[in-house]
Amino acid sequence: MTKNIIYLTFLFFALFTACQDEAFGPVIQVGSPPAITSPAAGSNFVITEDKAQLAFGTFTWTPVEYGFQAAVSYNLEVDLANNSFSDPVSLGIINATSLDVINDKINSVLLAKGISGGTQTAMAARVTATVNPDVAPVVSEPLTFNVTPYEAEIIYPVLHVPGSYQGWNPGDEATVIFDQKNNGKFEGFINFPDGNTEFKFTDGPSWDVNYGDNGADGTLDRDGSNIVAVDAGVYRLKVDLNALTYSILKTDWGLIGSATPAGWDADQNMTYDPVTGIWSITLDLVAGEIKFRANDDWGINLGDNDANKKLEYDGSNIVIGEAGNYTIDLILNVPVYTYTVTKN
Incomplete structure (x- = not known):
């Protein structure tokens, strides 16, 4: 009797285990990551305005195999080659292994990243494959190529x-x-x-x-x-x-810095003009540096990394070269935040 019980218990366990294995379904086995096969690495492209709406080219890549039939989503991204994809731009998401891209798209990406027209620039492309939110994406090795954009007004979405x-x-x-x-x-x-x-x-x-x-x-x-x-x-x-x-x-904006009356200890409050949409302040400054802050806190602050009147979050201090009375405007109702410094 004892032997029969042991045998039945073993049989039940074996059947239960088999059912569990079957319930798990297909097992994901990720093969090689995608590899971009076109354009060729090191290719050179020159974009001109008269060809803005023509094809830049077709990006193609090898598929990812997951060990079973699956709907794979591929995201083609580009960035400046020296950026390590810290700020990638998606050119498109598709369930195929190729994507056609027009010149204007690449040109707009470069201009938005601050590249001037006529400047040859190294870009990098990569493809990220996704099959399921619970499965880690598979990323291709980057492919680098060179592009010379043309100067144009950027039309931001x-x-x-x-x-x-x-x-x-x-x-x-x-x-x-x-x-x-x-x-x-x-x-x-x-x-x-x-x-x-x-x-x-x-x-x-x-x-x-x-x-x-x-x-x-x-x-x-x-x-x-x-x-x-x-x-x-x-x-x-x-x-x-x-x-x-x-x-x-x-948000309420203010000016802070060594050039201001309170130094780096307190903001000088700016005034908002609802007609122009501009924040403004007129005050005496000494030679030194300034930044813009929101809500008397460093959580949101704007500086100017390249001294080109384009503001960046957590950017570099803005230099005030000499003492005097100044009017400073902060302009935030535009795609790229900017400012003016006028000595009165």
């Missing part, structure tokens, strides 16, 4: 912000935020003159594609509920259309 503060007009080009890096992430500053302002985001100057927030949780929902800004003021709006998330933050 925009996201419209219609709301109660401007008559719910999605076609108002003055109330938009910008995708400065052409990567689906938008940012900008909008003035809400009244408390409890309601607004939404629209992809284009119509209501066809609009986003709200049904749960007031920072997640965007297609055709969702209006978003509410409780207090009046100038808000920084950030939207990531890839992740369908957003954030809003009321």
